[in-house]
Amino acid sequence: MAGSLKCRPDDSKMMIPFAREYEMPIRRIEVERFSVTTPKPFEAVIAAMRAGVGRLDLTEFAKASKSPGPFTELEAVINREMGKTGLMLFLEFDHGAVLRKEMGLDKPKIVRLVIGNPLVMKEMAKHIPDAGSYAPVTVLVDERSDGVHLSYDRMTSFLTPYGNSDALKVAQDLDLKVETLLSEAAA
Numbered sequence: 001m002a003g004s005l006k007c008r009p010d011d012s013k014m015m016i017p018f019a020r021e022y023e024m025p026i027r028r029i030e031v032e033r034f035s036v037t038t039p040k041p042f043e044a045v046i047a048a049m050r051a052g053v054g055r056l057d058l059t060e061f062a063k064a065s066k067s068p069g070p071f072t073e074l075e076a077v078i079n080r081e082m083g084k085t086g087l088m089l090f091l092e093f094d095h096g097a098v099l100r101k102e103m104g105l106d107k108p109k110i111v112r113l114v115i116g117n118p119l120v121m122k123e124m125a126k127h128i129p130d131a132g133s134y135a136p137v138t139v140l141v142d143e144r145s146d147g148v149h150l151s152y153d154r155m156t157s158f159l160t161p162y163g164n165s166d167a168l169k170v171a172q173d174l175d176l177k178v179e180t181l182l183s184e185a186a187a
Contacts, residue, residue, distance in 0.1 A: 032157040034179050037147045038186035042109045045141055045148045048185035053115050054083035056090055061118070078118050085181050090114045090136050096143075109143040115181075120174055124159065127167035134158040137178060150182040 038045060057077065064077040082088060096110035116136025124131035140151045155171040155178075 027161060029158055029161055032154040033151055034154055034175070034182065035149055035151040036182050036186045037149050039147050040186065042141070042143045042148050045150065045185050046111055049113060049139065049141065049150075049181065050089065052083055052085050052087070052181045052185060053113075054081040054088040056081070056088045056118075058090070075119065082117070085177050086120075087115050087117055087177055087181065090116065107143065111141045113139045113141065115139060115178070116174075120170060123170045124155075124167045124174075127164040128159055128162045130162065131155075131159060131167060131171075135174075137174070139178065139182065148186075150186055152178050152182060 040048075057080070060077045060080075061074075064074040067073065078088075091114040093112040093114075094110075095112055096108050099108055099110070100106065114136050121132060121135035124135060134155060137152065137155060140149075142149050142151075152175075154175045156168060156175055159167050159171045
């Protein structure tokens with residue numbers, strides 16, 4: 001019925017009205033955030049983060065993923081500039097620049113790094129297709145009065161509700177890699 005809200009007894013999935021005719025399931029997910037704070041200068045933290053991850057040539061990646069060539073060709077593109085952590089930088093957003101522009105100040109400093117590994121995402125998505133919604137992951141680095149904060153929402157918290165142990169094992173390994181990267185960048 002349009003306009004009504006249906007909930008399962010365990011409230012893990014809710015139904016919401018959509019286009020008067022369709023109802024879409026909603027999955028409730030509790031997110032765990034890993035955060036570390038450091039007195040290091042913001043620029044030094046960002047440099048350490050960049051040094052810990054490789055770079056993915058997005059143009060070559062797109063070509064290789066769509067080409068009729070074998071999977072090994074795609075793996076070669078992915079592994080070409082893999083970082084020591086097994087992770088790579090996909091994108092970097094300077095959110096602070098927008099705020100600084102409006103305020104006319106040199107602060108705040110906020111950078112969002114989108115990092116991951118397409119091969120890791122593939123292994124999670126084999127078991128839980130929704131994993132593609134969460135990977136690659138976001139790391140937020142922002143400067144506050146008490147220091148520079150590095151934050152990451154754990155992949156395991158996103159995938160736990162799906163109940164697949166194979167995907168969770170991959171997610172746990174990813175969480176460990178990202179949390180190690182953040183801890184080392186903060187040290």
